[in-house]
Each structure stands twice: as structure tokens, then as C-alpha cells.
Amino acid sequence: MQQSAVPELAHTRTRPIHWIATATALAGVVALSSVVRTEPATAAQPAPGTHGKPAAAPPGTTGVDFPLDCGPVKAVVVKKATGDLDGDGRPETVAVVHCDAPMGTPPDGVYVLTRGADGRTSRVVATLVRPEERLTVTALGIRERGVSATLLGYSSDAVPSCCPDTRTPATWRWNGNAFLRSTPAGAHSV
Numbered sequence: 576m577q578q579s580a581v582p583e584l585a586h587t588r589t590r591p592i593h594w595i596a597t598a599t600a601l602a603g604v605v606a607l608s609s610v611v612r613t614e615p616a617t618a619a620q621p622a623p624g625t626h627g628k629p630a631a632a633p634p635g636t637t638g639v640d641f642p643l644d645c646g647p648v649k650a651v652v653v654k655k656a657t658g659d660l661d662g663d664g665r666p667e668t669v670a671v672v673h674c675d676a677p678m679g680t681p682p683d684g685v686y687v688l689t690r691g692a693d694g695r696t697s698r699v700v701a702t703l704v705r706p707e708e709r710l711t712v713t714a715l716g717i718r719e720r721g722v723s724a725t726l727l728g729y730s731s732d733a734v735p736s737c738c739p740d741t742r743t744p745a746t747w748r749w750n751g752n753a754f755l756r757s758t759p760a761g762a763h764s765v
Contacts, residue, residue: 631664631665631666631690632666633657633666633667633668634657634666634667634668634688634689634690634697634698635668635697636652636655636668636670636672636688636697638696638697639670639688639697639698639699640699641670641672641684641686641699642684642686642699642702643672643673643674643684643706645674645675646674648674648675648676648677649674649675650672650673650674650675651672651673651674651675652670652671652672653671653672653673653683653712654670654671654712654715655668655669655670655671655715656668656669656715656716656717656722657669657717658717658718658720659720660687660717660720660721660722660749660754661720661749662720662749665689665690667687667688667689667700668687668688668689668697669685669686669687669688669703669715669717669722670685670686670688671683671684671685671712671715671724672684672685672686673706674706679736679737680711680736680737680739681706682706682707682708682709682710682711683704683706683710683711683712684702684704684705684706685702685703685704685712685715685722685724686699686701686702686703687699687700687701687702687703687722687754688700701753701754703722703724703747703754703756704724704726708728709728709729709736710726710727710728711726711727711728711739712724712725712726712727713725713726713727713742720748720749721746721747721748722746722747722748722754723744723745723746724744724745724746725742725743725744725745726742726743726744726745727739727741727742728740728741728743729741743758744758745757745758746758
């Protein structure tokens with residue numbers, strides 16, 4: 576066995592003074608962190624031109640009369656996303672809603688909500704997916720002023736409602752008058 580040419584380094588063995596120095600440094604960091612106050616972190620970005628002012632609250636889904644006929648059961652919001660879709664600096668809410676059916680997979684409707692003229696109530700301004708289309712939404716998001724969703728559907732009326740056999744990504748963008756849907760070429764899968 577060959578001996579090392581480098582003498583044993585003094586700092587490779589811990590001594591009580593090392594533990595005391597580490598504990599003192601850690602206590603100092605903890606004490607300093609309780610004195611320094613920072614703003615709470617948020618994921619929201621201020622809208623352009625707001626100079627850090629808080630953005631308007633997005634429209635809520637409570638109490639909204641969705642254009643959905645559920646008969647004796649109520650409509651249930653199963654997914655929602657918020658963001659400024661039309662570039663006016665005020666957020667909109669996109670809600671995925673279906674009837675609260677006791678069994679089966681009820682089809683979803685996808686609706687865009689905005690604040691009413693009073694600024695307190697929410698109202699539906701656009702329907703992106705109608706329940707009559709028999710689609711189920713598995714993913715929903717707002718990105719770069721566009722609504723994106725993954726839609727599960729049926730290749731024919733012979734496919735049972737329990738088992739959608741098509742999967743389609745879709746994106747909607749506001750063109751100034753309406754939301755236009757686009758689907759990437761070759762995006763339908765079975």
C-alpha cells in the first residue's frame with residue numbers, strides 16, 4: 576500500500592468548534608429571516624401597463640346561469656382557468672361544466688365568463704363546446720391569450736357513452752369578434 580504524499584488535512588475531521596460555528600451561522604440566518612419582510616410570492620403577473628397594481632379579480636362561477644339543461648339535477652363546474660383572453664387587461668374565466676348525473680359520464684360544456692356591467696356578477700359571453708357535441712374535457716388551460724383543451728369524443732354513434740374513442744387537442748383564440756377554434760393537423764387519435 577502506498578502512503579499519501581499529502582499530509583492529512585486538518586479540516587477533514589470535525590471538531591466541536593466546527594459544530595458551534597455551523598449552529599451559530601444557522602441561528603443567524605433564522606433570526607435575520609424573521610426580521611426581513613418580503614412581499615408574498617404569487618404566480619400572477621401584473622397586466623401590461625398596470626405598474627404592479629393588483630389586477631381585477633377574475634369572474635367567479637358561483638350563481639352563473641350556464642346554458643345547460645340539467646333537468647332535476649344541478650350544473651357542476653368541474654374545471655376552470657382564468658386569464659386575459661381579449662387583451663383588455665381584465666381576466667376572463669373559462670369553465671368546464673356538466674350536469675351532476677348520478678351515473679355515467681355526462682357531456683361537458685365549455686363556457687367563457689366575464690364580469691357583468693356592475694363589476695360584481697359573472698355572465699357567460701361565449702360557448703366553446705356545447706354539451707350536444709358529446710365531448711368530455713380532460714385538460715384545460717389558458718396560455719398566451721388562448722384557451723387549450725383536450726377533448727374526448729366518439730368516432731360514431733355506435734360507440735357507447737362510457738368509452739370515448741377519440742382524443743383531440745383544441746385551441747380557441749379571440750379574433751376581436753368571436754373565439755375561433757383550431758386543431759393541429761393530424762391531431763385526432765383513436
